[in-house]
Amino acid sequence: MDSLDDVDLRLLALLQQDASRTNQDLAAAAHVSPATCLRRVKRLVDEGFIERRVALLSPDRLGGSLTAVVEVTLDRQGAEHLQAFQQRAVADDGVQQCYRVSAGPDFVLIVVVRDMAAYHALVERLFTQDANVRNVKSFFAVERAKFSTAISF
Template sequence: MDDLDKRILKQLQNDSSLTNQALSEKVHASAPTCLRRVRQLQEQGVIQKTVAIVDPTLVASTLTAIVEVTLDIQTAEAYQAFETALTDEPCILQAYRVSSGPDFVLIVQVRDMPAYHALVHRFFTAQQNVRNVRSFFSVHRSKFETQVAID
């Protein structure tokens, strides 16, 4: 990854809706070169996807929970089974396998407390390998960024 790729990534992380022409002007490269580089970054998996970031306070999802999950059995197969089950649950936005403490930390976004309660019964109690669930509810979001620092 060279300096041009890094400049492209910085611009796209800031505003992925830029036209190729506008992007090429901002990174000081020709439009065909810029288009080729963006496609390469996508093919290499550096750019995973392009999305719109929605303000959850302006749509139905308004309750954010940070959930710690400890599994009963901590094997590679058990971790994989839990991670596979996570993918089908749309209100679990992020999942991290962590060390020293719980096995997973999840970022969950639901409409309200009854919706969270339904998630607990639908997902966590259905998982036979879940030993402990500890939830923290956000009262204020101080910072939210999606940009990855690029040297």
């Protein structure tokens, strides 16, 4: 963060709120010229501060979804076993987020699927067919009180 100044931080905060702003609108909101804004945002992308720009979809408008927080404990925790499970989890479309954690389970997954049938299919793909998965504990969301992708700095 040493290479970020107040203008960079303002731009990052504004882009986290709405990345679809035009360069003109973003520059005005950040109180910089459009040329400065364009140059700064390009540098933030080039240096990896901005990984990507995406659209956040509304699960309710798309017919709903089932969200689960899933703890996964493996039987064998050697580096190759952890890596093998992680690669499979990351490749699955139903896994929205994958974290290797300590202490406790080996992984925590955030799973978002259409319904319980889709969740059962994911369970079969990722957990049941993997002889190295020792324990799975799933917590199903009944209400989404907060959802944010913003990083505070």
